[in-house]
Amino acid sequence: MFHKLPDELQLISETAGKLSRDHLEPLAATLDSGEGRESFLKNLNLLAANGFMGLNISSDYGGTEAGATGFALAIAKLAEGCAATALTVSVSNMVAEVIQAVGSQAQRDAYLPKLTDGTFPAGGFCLTEADAGSDAASMRCRAAKDGDFYVLNGSKLYISSAEYAGLFVVWAVTDPAARKGKGISCFLVEANTPGLIIGKAEKKMGQTGSATNEVHFQDCRIPASALMGAENEGFRIAVKELAGGRIGIAALAYGIGVKAMETAKVYVSERKQFGQPLSSQQGIQWMLADRETELEAARLLILQAAALKDDGLPFAKQASMAKLYASETAQRATYTALQLHGGAGYIREYPLERYARDARITTIYEGTSEIQRLVIAREILKDF
Structure with a gap:
């Protein structure tokens, strides 16, 4: 089902990835130190100009009409560069979707263009x-x-x-x-x-x-x-919109996990111990294999939830599954990546400790892992 993305979704993912690498990632450490707010706001404006503040919003209001799947793909790529910026984009899109879904025509006309074009830096x-x-x-x-x-x-x-x-x-x-x-x-x-x-x-x-x-x-x-x-x-509005927001946080967590493991793969391929690259050791290979398998499973859960939402079908259970699994996978991925760096992973010269800190909150906001389990259990038991 998800072997090949349609061209328009592939373009959204690639564009988000380029903006993330060129603009978000170079600023991430500065933001983490408590500085760089002006540049952060410029990046938000740049993302708005490229359609990322209204990913699932009608073009009548300046939106991209990329759907929930486009939204998930974009957030994942932005999170690879900077989780803080990806969160801002995710929540702002969530606010725009609430207005589009239940706002009056006057409210949509007044506020959606200001969110999508960057007049409002965020929601x-x-x-x-x-x-x-x-x-x-x-x-x-x-x-x-x-x-x-x-x-x-x-x-x-x-x-x-x-x-x-x-x-x-x-x-x-x-x-x-x-x-x-x-x-x-x-x-x-x-x-x-x-x-x-x-x-x-x-x-x-x-x-x-x-x-x-x-x-x-x-x-x-x-x-x-x-x-x-x-x-x-x-x-009732809050409950429905939180389900959609969980797709965004799942994608954000996934993006952090992917970036952490990409960083670790480079490191273990270059770092030598006992005369060989770390990547040649079976124990290291198994650690990589486990995390990559989990990340791929998280990706598919996210895409499934997004596809159901795009098709107008019930998706609350799948969104909670995606959020639960992706956020907890991100914890394991970032800590494994840090472990693979050894002592270097604990030093701020490397980004691993930041990835681990950034990933930690994803099991808490937009509903804790425990709440996700309650939602999932309720959905699977309601027919019995």
Whole structure:
């Protein structure tokens, strides 16, 4: 089924790969050190100009119409160069897809072109709270109706790209008396809206080039037209969009794993011990074989989930399988690659320790591995 990509998808993958090698990878270490924000934003603009901020968005709004498969292929290649940049692209595409799927015509016309052309450097996805992570339905952020407006109050946690996002998709409780998960609505909030406050930047283990912040809403007044979809039906939107986002994180994890193993293959082919290249030793070969087999399996799971989404078929189970397997495979791949470098892998002169740190979060965000197992189990047991 996936032996040969159509020409248009192959072109997307190749273009993403070239941009990744030429622009993202040279900046990755600088971003990891906490510097290079201006160049990072220039790269985001370059990616927008090449169609990577609207991969599954209609051309009516400046999108590429590459579908979920094109999106997955692109994110994987971008992650090979810089996981932090790939994450920003993935989340921004996720925000655009939410707007395209459930936004009004006026919302699509107003915001999608600004996301796809880079007017907004990124989009923010405001769902998680301090007491509502895996259990997102327990959120406390409130949106109270006040005439032709809603007033937002509350805080969101771990919001990617918050410092430079031009637009946020925000979930808040609109009916606190409703059954859990049933009184939540979804809103669009522009970054310059009074009462929207970007909080502290988190100091993270990896993917440090991508800003992660608290976002606070203090009497943040937004027009009623900012509501997306029906009032009190927002949680259903979140669940559906998270499934699509998991394809992106699976692809990101896969890309990191591929890059780590490519780096390791070069090293063990050149490094000599006991008079022979490391790659000539059977133990090393078996380590390579195991990781390459797992990465290929991850690739196929990702493509399967993306193909189902493109065909309009149920894909939640396959997206969770892809995210679970690819993210945990990335852990093994990066640590194996680091091990194959020996002491050099632990030194920052080599990128292996960065790959390992960047990969670690992929088993956590967009739903932990444990949550993915719950989703998969629920899907496979619901017919029995």
